[in-house]
Every structure is written in C-alpha cells, then in structure tokens.
Amino acid sequence: MIAHKLAMKVRHAIPATVLIAATAPALADGDIAAGREAAHQCEVCHGLDGQSKIPEAPNLAGQTQAYLVKQLGDFKAGKRENEMMSVVVPALKPEDIDNLAAYYSAIEVKIGKVPGE
Ligand code: HEC
Numbered sequence: 654m655i656a657h658k659l660a661m662k663v664r665h666a667i668p669a670t671v672l673i674a675a676t677a678p679a680l681a682d683g684d685i686a687a688g689r690e691a692a693h694q695c696e697v698c699h700g701l702d703g704q705s706k707i708p709e710a711p712n713l714a715g716q717t718q719a720y721l722v723k724q725l726g727d728f729k730a731g732k733r734e735n736e737m738m739s740v741v742v743p744a745l746k747p748e749d750i751d752n753l754a755a756y757y758s759a760i761e762v763k764i765g766k767v768p769g770e
Pocket residue numbers: 691692694695696697698699709710711713721724725734735737738741745753
C-alpha cells in the first residue's frame with residue numbers, strides 16, 4: 654500500500670516520457686574487475702582513472718552507470734557519432750559495456766570547490 658502511494662507520487666512528479674526512459678532497460682550489474690581490464694582500450698583518452706587525458710574526451714569517473722550504458726549503446730547503434738569513439742565501440746559486446754559502465758561508475762569522485770558556494 655505504501656509502495657503504491659509512493660509510485661503514485663512519483664508518477665505525478667515525473668513526466669511520463671522520463672518515467673518510460675527510466676523503467677525501460679533493466680540495468681545489468683556488470684563486473685567491475687573485468688571492466689577495469691577492458692578500460693585499457695579507453696585509457697589513452699579517458700584515463701584508467703576516468704579523468705580525461707585529451708581535451709575532446711569527457712571524464713567518465715563517477716558517471717552514472719545507466720548513463721554510461723546508454724551512451725555506449727547509442728554509439729554502438731550509430732545514434733550518437735564520434736570519430737574517436739567509433740574506433741573502439743564496434744568491438745564492445747553488451748557485457749563489455751555493462752562491465753565498463755560498472756567500473757567507471759564505481760570510481761569515487763570528490764567534489765571540491767563549487768563556484769558560487
Ligand atoms: C581515441 C580516444 C578515445 C578512446 C580510445 C575512447 N574514447 Fe570515449 N570518447 C572520446 C571522445 C572524444 C568522446 C566525446 C564524444 C563527443 O564529443 O560526442 C568520448 C565519449 C565517450 C562517452 C560519452 C560520455 C558522455 O559524457 O557523454 C563514453 C561513455 C565513452 N566515451 C566511453 C569510452 C569507453 C568505455 C572507451 C573504451 C572502450 C572509450 N570511450 C574509448 C574519445 C575516446
């Protein structure tokens with residue numbers, strides 16, 4: 654009963670489109686150690702620590718797992734395109750994507766100074 658009330662509250666608070674996106678793909682767990690191994694292919698641009706090593710590449714450390722899975726899936730499906738990413742993505746299997754997302758999302762990130770605070 655409580656869960657139902659909570660679900661109703663959430664449904665009112667979140668637009669339907671967001672709710673669909675959030676509930677559609679079940680998030681696989683991913684193997685962090687295997688992800689670290691696979692991350693050697695990403696190291697030159699994103700770092701093994703998830704901190705970008707080239708100006709064009711974003712930091713991946715501490716990024717949410719669902720977001721990483723989504724972006725890698727989009728690159729693989731050709732929905733998102735980037736010259737550099739297209740070199741590595743075709744070889745990634747779905748379990749590699751889950752493992753890489755588990756690894757990069759598990760890197761702890763500490764926030765320092767935030768402008769305006
Ligand atoms: C040769 C450099 C290079 C390599 C190697 C590389 N990437 Fe990237 N990656 C990039 C660049 C550049 C972007 C930014 C793409 C854009 O501007 O859309 C990117 C974007 C991403 C994004 C999207 C992040 C976001 O915040 O939207 C993810 C996730 C990602 N890379 C994961 C990986 C993984 C995992 C690997 C290894 C399997 C990898 N990349 C290997 C250069 C690289």
